[in-house]
Amino acid sequence: MPGLEDLYREIILDHYRSPRNRGELPTPPAHAETGFNPLCGDEITLYVQVDDGRLADVKLTGQGCSISQSSASMMSTAVKGLSVDEARAVIRRFKSMMSIHESRLDGGGEGDGGDEDAEAANVKLGDLEALQGVVKFPVRIKCATLAWNTLTQALDAVGASSQQPPG
Amino acid sequence: MALDVATIKKDFPILERTVHDKRLVYLDSAASSQKPLSVLRAMDAYYETTNANVHRGVYAIAEEATRLYEKARTDVARFMGAGSAAEVVFTKNVTEAINLVAYSWGRTNLAAGDVVVLTEMEHHANLVPWLALKAERGIEIRYIPVDGQGFLDMTRLDEALDGAKLLGVTSVSNVLGTMNPIPRLAEAAHAAGALILVDGAQHAPHMPLDISALGCDFFGLTGHKMLGPTGIGVLWARADLLEAMPPFLCGGEMIRDVRLDGFSTNDVPWKFEAGTPPIAEAVGLSAAVEYLEALGMDEVREHERSLTAYALDALRGAHPDLVVHGPPAADDRGGVISLQYRDVHPHDLSQVLDQAGVCVRAGHHCAKPLMRRLGVSATARASFSVYNDEADVDVLVSALADADALFSL
Numbered sequence: 001m002p003g004l005e006d007l008y009r010e011i012i013l014d015h016y017r018s019p020r021n022r023g024e025l026p027t028p029p030a031h032a033e034t035g036f037n038p039l040c041g042d043e044i045t046l047y048v049q050v051d052d053g054r055l056a057d058v059k060l061t062g063q064g065c066s067i068s069q070s071s072a073s074m075m076s077t078a079v080k081g082l083s084v085d086e087a088r089a090v091i092r093r094f095k096s097m098m099s100i101h102e103s104r105l106d107g108g109g110e111g112d113g114g115d116e117d118a119e120a121a122n123v124k125l126g127d128l129e130a131l132q133g134v135v136k137f138p139v140r141i142k143c144a145t146l147a148w149n150t151l152t153q154a155l156d157a158v159g160a161s162s163q164q165p166p167g
Numbered sequence: 168m169a170l171d172v173a174t175i176k177k178d179f180p181i182l183e184r185t186v187h188d189k190r191l192v193y194l195d196s197a198a199s200s201q202k203p204l205s206v207l208r209a210m211d212a213y214y215e216t217t218n219a220n221v222h223r224g225v226y227a228i229a230e231e232a233t234r235l236y237e238k239a240r241t242d243v244a245r246f247m248g249a250g251s252a253a254e255v256v257f258t259k260n261v262t263e264a265i266n267l268v269a270y271s272w273g274r275t276n277l278a279a280g281d282v283v284v285l286t287e288m289e290h291h292a293n294l295v296p297w298l299a300l301k302a303e304r305g306i307e308i309r310y311i312p313v314d315g316q317g318f319l320d321m322t323r324l325d326e327a328l329d330g331a332k333l334l335g336v337t338s339v340s341n342v343l344g345t346m347n348p349i350p351r352l353a354e355a356a357h358a359a360g361a362l363i364l365v366d367g368a369q370h371a372p373h374m375p376l377d378i379s380a381l382g383c384d385f386f387g388l389t390g391h392k393m394l395g396p397t398g399i400g401v402l403w404a405r406a407d408l409l410e411a412m413p414p415f416l417c418g419g420e421m422i423r424d425v426r427l428d429g430f431s432t433n434d435v436p437w438k439f440e441a442g443t444p445p446i447a448e449a450v451g452l453s454a455a456v457e458y459l460e461a462l463g464m465d466e467v468r469e470h471e472r473s474l475t476a477y478a479l480d481a482l483r484g485a486h487p488d489l490v491v492h493g494p495p496a497a498d499d500r501g502g503v504i505s506l507q508y509r510d511v512h513p514h515d516l517s518q519v520l521d522q523a524g525v526c527v528r529a530g531h532h533c534a535k536p537l538m539r540r541l542g543v544s545a546t547a548r549a550s551f552s553v554y555n556d557e558a559d560v561d562v563l564v565s566a567l568a569d570a571d572a573l574f575s576l
Contacts (some may be wrong), residue, residue, distance in 0.1 A: 004522055008573055016574075040514055041531040041544040063544045065514035066574065079333075143514065 004040030006133035007140070008066065015070035015127075020077050023059040025049055030057070031158050034162035035074055046093045046149050049156045050162075054083050060147070067131070067140050074128050084155055091148050093123040097132055098141050170470040172556040178458075179554050192562045197341050197369060197503050198528050198549030199391045202455070206395060209454035210447045222365035222420065222437070232446055239449035240436070246456045247386070249403055255407070256402040256436040257444055261368045262292040264387035264402035265335075267439060271412040272385075273333075279305035282331040286311040286319055286347075286363070286493040287540050291533040293366045297335065299539055311336070313540055317343035317493035324352075326525055328359035333424075336363065338370035338381075340344065342532045342546065343493030344475070344500030346374075353382035358410045362408075368392055372459070373501050375469040378403060380383030390448065395455035399448035402439070408433040418439040462553060471502035471551050478549070478560045480503055480546060483563045486571075492541055502551035507531070508567060511574040513547035516558035519573060520547075523566035 025032075025047035034045045042064030064068070075094070079087040093163045134144045141165040179201045185189050193201060219229040221236045221558035237252070244252040258264045273296075277283070287310050299308050303377050309327050314321045317364050317450060338494070339346050349365055356363040357358040364385035370376060372393035378386060385408070389400040404412075414421055414432055418441040423431045432438045455525045459467065476497035482489055482504070490507040495498045508516055528548045538544060549563055 004519065004573070007518065013574070040532065041535065041538060042514075043544060067514070069512075110322040135520070140514075140518070 005147055006136055009015050009130040009133065011074075011127050011130040011137055012066060012070040015073040016066040019060075019069060021059050021073065021080065022061065023047075023082050024061060025057055025059050028094040029152055030059075031153035031161075033150050033157060034062075035146050035153065037064070037146050039142065041067070042143060042146055044068065044150050044156050046147065046150045048151070048158060050084060050155075050158045053085075055081065055087055064146070066141075067134060067143040068146045071128075071131055071144045072078075074131070075151065078126065078128060079151065081166055084159070087151070088155065089123050090125070093125060094128060094131075094148055095145065097125065097129075098135060098145055120124065168466060170337040170466055170553060172554065173541055175462075176554050176556075178205070180204060180207075181311040182554060186276055186449070186524050187522050189353070189522075190524075190561045190562075192525045192561060193553065194390070194549040194555065194559060195526045195528050196372070196552035196555075198204045199397070199563055200372060200394050200552050202394055202396065202451070202556065203458050206451045206454045208397065210451045213450045218447075220443055220511045235453070236444065236446050236449050239453035240465035242453045242456045245302050246376065246460065247371070247388075247401075247403055248379055249346075250379065250405060253435055254403055254406050254409065256404070256439045257449060258387075258400045258402050258439075259398060259445070260389040260400035261366055261387035262400075264385075264400055265364065265366065266296050267415045268385050268404070269300055271415045271439075271477065272362075272408065273297075273300050274304075275411075276308050277304070277332060277411060280307060282307045282309060283310065284309045284327050284331045284334045284356075284530060286336050287313040288317075288319070288534065288537050289310055289335065290341055290368070292368075292525070293335050293337060293364075294536065298472055305567040313343075313345075315535065317345045317494065318499075319345070319347055319352075321348075321351075324355050326358070328361055329353055331356070331361040334361050334363045335370075336368070337366040339503075340423060340493065340534075340537075341369050341372070341503060341541065342505050342534050342537055342548065345494055346499060346501060349383060357382070366492075367421055369501055369503065373471055375464040384408060390455065393452075393455055396448045399433070399445045399452050407434065409439070412439075414438055418442050420444070451457050459553075467553055470553065472556060473558065474495050474551050474557065475500060475502050475504065477557050478551075478563075481560055481564045482506065482567075486567055489567075492546060502555075503548060504550070505546040507543060507546060508570060509574075511570050513545040515574055516547045516567075517571050519570040520563065520566050523562060523569065525563050525566050527563070 009116040021133050030047045030049040036043050044062035058080045060072050131144050134140050181201050217228050217231045219232045221233040240252045240255050244255045314320045338349055353363045362384040365383045367386050367388045371388035383407050386403040389396040421433050421438050421441040423433050492505040513529035517527050520527055530545050
């Protein structure tokens with residue numbers, strides 16, 4: 001049976017107590033995207049500044065539980081400075097970690113062998129690996145993925161607007 | 168006479184189980200109550216000995232099933248203090264009961280600019296059906312504000328009700344525990360020419376209910392919060408209102424005659440019960456009502472009031488910086504305690520309490536406007552029923568300290 005120590009790893013509590021990249025960016029030039037978890041009321045607003053296809057700056061505000069807020073904080077440090085494509089690869093890798101079937105948790109197996117999984121498996125998550133224990137608490141997975149889904153929406157929106165003809 | 172909780176606990180088999188090797192301490196009855204053996208056995212017995220569709224067959228078990236289903240209606244009418252069982256419409260839950268009113272009465276009687284008055288403490292079940300009408304046909308919605316102690320601010324009540332067609336209000340707040348003065352609100356609504364709809368989800372399970380004394384026009388309750396099964400609730404409404412209202416859901420059961428070019432409706436209450444109803448659930452609700460009546464609703468209320476007083480003292484004594492939302496005194500509240508514990512997020516609090524076997528609800532409790540009014544995104548809520556005692560509260564109080572150790576900022 002999973003214990004609280006599987007969920008509340010020290011690095012998670014550290015990001016919860018001292019969130020990184022907290023704040024806002026002027027919009028425009030940055031893009032703001034707000035994500036909600038309708039089940040629990042958690043809320044995150046993500047500010048993404050994309051310059052020349054690179055996430056030049058990432059800031060976030062919002063409120064929520066230790067899992068949603070620490071995941072957002074860790075995500076901001078992980079994707080800041082990456083190209084949009086690299087950031088999307090990190091998102092895929094993280095979401096794949098969050099969807100690992102429980103039966104594989106102890107075996108340490110990774111991925112389903114699909115192309116995207118294989119590619120994503122090469123991405124190093126670093127501190128974010130600490131969130132792996134969340135999958136043992138299925139109701140909390142949505143807490144951990146809130147910021148990531150919001151980032152996907154933000155990148156989609158930035159991509160769509162950059163394809164618009166000027167004017 | 169005080170409730171004998173030790174004996175009552177034995178009637179609820181689920182309370183014998185453990186979670187995480189701890190005794191189950193169930194403090195989430197405002198979300199859904201546990202069920203006594205008498206309810207479980209009544210439903211099993213129905214399926215094992217009587218199961219048949221109601222209002223159809225002429226054979227013996229169909230007649231028995233119909234009799235049990237209609238007995239449930241009579242039992243609920245007696246429990247509510249209703250003048251007639253014909254005023255008791257079975258629905259799925261309170262949400263469906265309020266939707267029935269919004270669709271049937273609302274769409275007959277409300278046009279653009281007509282006013283519905285609600286309160287800031289309503290559950291989404293009594294907000295969204297009216298907000299949908301606002302979006303659909305432009306009705307106006309006014310809100311009675313909630314004051315700093317969690318009471319309705321009645322100072323501008325007459326102004327809010329001026330010209331209104333309906334007042335919709337919860338009897339007991341599922342977040343604050345506030346018991347609203349329904350007879351006074353009903354009087355004010357009627358004086359203004361408005362009807363009053365009462366969300367009784369948190370009232371019916373916990374305190375005496377006398378529909379005629381409340382003076383309301385519509386009242387909803389739900390079975391699964393009052394020791395009964397899920398899938399059955401009640402809309403009580405004045406007979407003359409039900410007679411005048413068009414049907415909500417249409418199909419079998421609710422008709423008198425159907426031709427290829429039209430239909431005529433059945434008598435009330437069946438006019439509002441389209442399709443095969445939740446028969447076993449009605450049988451279960453019947454047993455739940457009988458269980459509560461045997462305990463005595465005055466005794467149930469006194470038990471929960473005194474347990475709430477004990478919990479408020481114990482929580483504040485052990486954790487002086489704990490914030491409890493809602494009225495300060497147990498006399499003014501139902502058995503619902505929403506709390507904020509330091510900077511610990513309610514989700515995290517609930518997760519830690521779960522490890523101690525304690526079930527509390529964490530979240531917005533389907534009352535997001537009230538959460539905004541309180542300036543929080545969520546609360547952790549402990550709520551009581553007849554099977555809770557001071558030992559349950561003690562486990563909650565000591566488990567809070569575990570959260571403190573983990574999350575103190």
